[in-house]
Amino acid sequence: MAKRLKTRLSAGAALVTGLSAFGVGLMATPAQAATVTQQYECTYSVLNIGEVEGDPSVSVELTADIPAEAETGDVIESAVTATVTIPDSRRDSLYGLLAVRSVDGPNAATAAAEADSGLNAQDARNQATFTIADATESADGVMPLEVPMTDVPASGELVVTATGAIEPTELTRAGEYTITAGDFQAYIRGYGEDGGYKTNVTLNCTNVSENSQIATVTVTEGSTEPTSPDPS
Numbered sequence: 001m002a003k004r005l006k007t008r009l010s011a012g013a014a015l016v017t018g019l020s021a022f023g024v025g026l027m028a029t030p031a032q033a034a035t036v037t038q039q040y041e042c043t044y045s046v047l048n049i050g051e052v053e054g055d056p057s058v059s060v061e062l063t064a065d066i067p068a069e070a071e072t073g074d075v076i077e078s079a080v081t082a083t084v085t086i087p088d089s090r091r092d093s094l095y096g097l098l099a100v101r102s103v104d105g106p107n108a109a110t111a112a113a114e115a116d117s118g119l120n121a122q123d124a125r126n127q128a129t130f131t132i133a134d135a136t137e138s139a140d141g142v143m144p145l146e147v148p149m150t151d152v153p154a155s156g157e158l159v160v161t162a163t164g165a166i167e168p169t170e171l172t173r174a175g176e177y178t179i180t181a182g183d184f185q186a187y188i189r190g191y192g193e194d195g196g197y198k199t200n201v202t203l204n205c206t207n208v209s210e211n212s213q214i215a216t217v218t219v220t221e222g223s224t225e226p227t228s229p230d231p232s
Contacts, residue, residue: 038059055090058086058205072220072222083160085158088157094152094158094190098199099198101151102152103190104150105160108125122202125187126147127145127185128183129141129143134178143164145162174219179217
């Protein structure tokens with residue numbers, strides 16, 4: 001039976017689903033290791049208004065504790081936490097222009113239902129993309145995310161925390177792998193002073209970091225020694 005490795009990854013995205021090209025899946029739970037900051041440039045589209053101008057910059061902190069080494073047959077389990085910092089000018093538009101006092105971001109099923117109803121005009125999702133690659137091939141993955149209800153401050157930056165999870169995945173192929181952060185999309189719903197629905201904003205964000213690497217993992221062949229027969 002494969003032993004279970006626990007991988008920790010806090011991201012804005014953070015990072016990697018099961019990828020059939022490699023037979024490898026890397027997953028994440030709340031971080032306890034070094035922090036990597038990724039920079040994104042985003043467009044903002046407001047319901048019934050369209051794309052609005054302003055500072056495109058968004059910062060995402062990724063904290064990872066991914067094992068440097070693993071064996072085929074190992075299983076990595078995970079959940080994801082993504083911390084996203086939206087600049088003051090964008091926060092000010094939400095608070096002042098749109099009278100938004102709190103925000104949240106639904107899961108994929110709710111976002112899809114709101115797309116069918118016309119509320120989610122871009123059929124957007126809260127999700128991050130990322131890539132796992134060895135020397136010759138690469139494959140992309142998607143991590144679904146959710147944002148809990150978060151107050152919008154009257155001044156300063158708006159910091160939202162997204163969480164997600166993926167099922168345990170077994171490592172089945174040996175190799176040297178690099179994990180890199182990709183782009184992300186956010187579907188943020190806004191609520192007024194009385195808690196009533198006000199509007200929603202879709203962010204489409206491109207990773208512009210100089211170094212988007214999250215981690216490297218060396219996967220070696222696991223033991224193939226037969227187990228001892230039952231004495232009986």
